[in-house]
Amino acid sequence: MNLSQFLLILRARRRIILITLLLTVVTTVVVSLLLPKTYKASASVLLNAKGLDPLTGVSVPGQLLPGYMATQVDIITSKNVALRVVDRLKLADNPTVQAQFQDATAGQGTVRDWLADLLLRKVDAVPGRESSVVEISFKGSDPQFVSAVANAFAEEYQRLSILLKVEPMKKASQYFDGQIKSLRDSLEIAQGRLSKYQQENGIVSVDNRLDVESNRLNDLSAQLVMAQGQAIEAASRQRMASGDAGQSPDVANNSLIQNLRVSLGNAESKLAEVGQRLGKNHPQYLSAQAEVDKMRNELNAQIKSVSGSVGNNAQIMRQREAEIRAALAVQKSRVLELNRTRDELNVLMKDVESAQRAFDAASLRSSQTRIEGQSEQADIAILNPASAPTEATSPKLVLNTVLSVVLGGMLGVGLGLLAEMMDRRVRAESDLSETLGVPVFGVIDWKENKVSSRTLGKPFTARRVRLN
Structure with a gap:
């Protein structure tokens, strides 16, 4: 079907199309009203x-x-x-x-x-x-x-x-309330353990006490070094004093021994002078000899006394070294004990700090959640x-x-085409050739005459003949 055939069908079925369109429009208007x-x-x-x-x-x-x-x-x-x-x-x-x-x-x-x-x-x-x-x-x-x-x-x-x-904030706030109570209990338990440990060990401040004990340990170490040096020096002087006492600096530098040596020298000079003038059995010579022996005995006794005092000093130095070494060992043990105590205390303090941080964070979040819930x-x-x-x-x-x-027009066109399909008629010369399958040789244009007494019996009159 070409366009010309379609237009001829619409022209032939225009009554159906117009009636359908009119019914559609009227129905729509009535229903809308x-x-x-x-x-x-x-x-x-x-x-x-x-x-x-x-x-x-x-x-x-x-x-x-x-x-x-x-x-x-x-x-x-x-x-x-x-x-x-x-x-x-x-x-x-x-x-x-x-x-x-x-x-x-x-x-x-x-x-x-x-x-x-x-x-x-x-x-x-x-x-x-x-x-x-x-x-x-x-x-x-x-x-x-x-x-x-x-x-x-x-x-x-x-x-x-x-x-x-x-609503979720209110439920979260109730949850945080329970958590805060649990965290508060944990914090109190941690603080109780810390306080009990401090009381049992008598700790007020571990850091300050450790500083004092460390300084004391350093002082004892310095004193031990000094005592060791003094002990070594005293032992050397003791050996010199016990061996050749006259060469010992402690003996030589002693003022009393020096005075005795001067007096002994004067007495020996006097004895030599008397020996030149008098014989050995002379009373003056014997007196001078006795004076020299006396002075020599006093000098030897004083040298022996000074040597003994040097030995005693060396013994004192050794004892002092031993005492300082013992005190240093005790101080080391005390510092080590303080270090152990500090380590244990730090663990307890970290437990307290951790519990405190958890409690603070939960309290802050609970406060914010409670405010948001309200x-x-x-x-x-x-x-x-x-x-x-x-x-x-x-x-x-x-x-x-x-x-x-629009819809009525489309429906009318559809109904017109449906009516044409049910009652197919020849609308153009192409319909003959397509339907019969034979060529069209000519077309006669005709018009219907008006019915009258003169044309009665002659309904049609040919006007023009066109041959193909």
């Missing part, structure tokens, strides 16, 4: 696009996720919000609604659930494109009712979002509340009429 008017009210809510908690100022990464807007739309159209709207508007308390519920469900279920399902069928939430605004719409036959329901959905969504954020701040704000619409959104008479013209 008979349908009840439907009103639509919309309320806009703004989500916090910055992703910041209004209380703590901490960034909320959940609001940056791609599915955040879709999640909010699901919350708006959830049954929980619808039930809250039913309770807010007190729809279940209306006797008329209760009667309608009994007629519709025969008493099965609850009025609240039935009303919530009805509201969810007429509510719609549409997020804005590339924005954080969500438009909540509701359709109904009463302008005041649809605006009230739209605003109720927006407000209950806002309250539910607060509840969804606050917060009524929401990251959702009502941008534009719904107002009662003045014009109905449906039925739209003009739009429906235009659509009925």
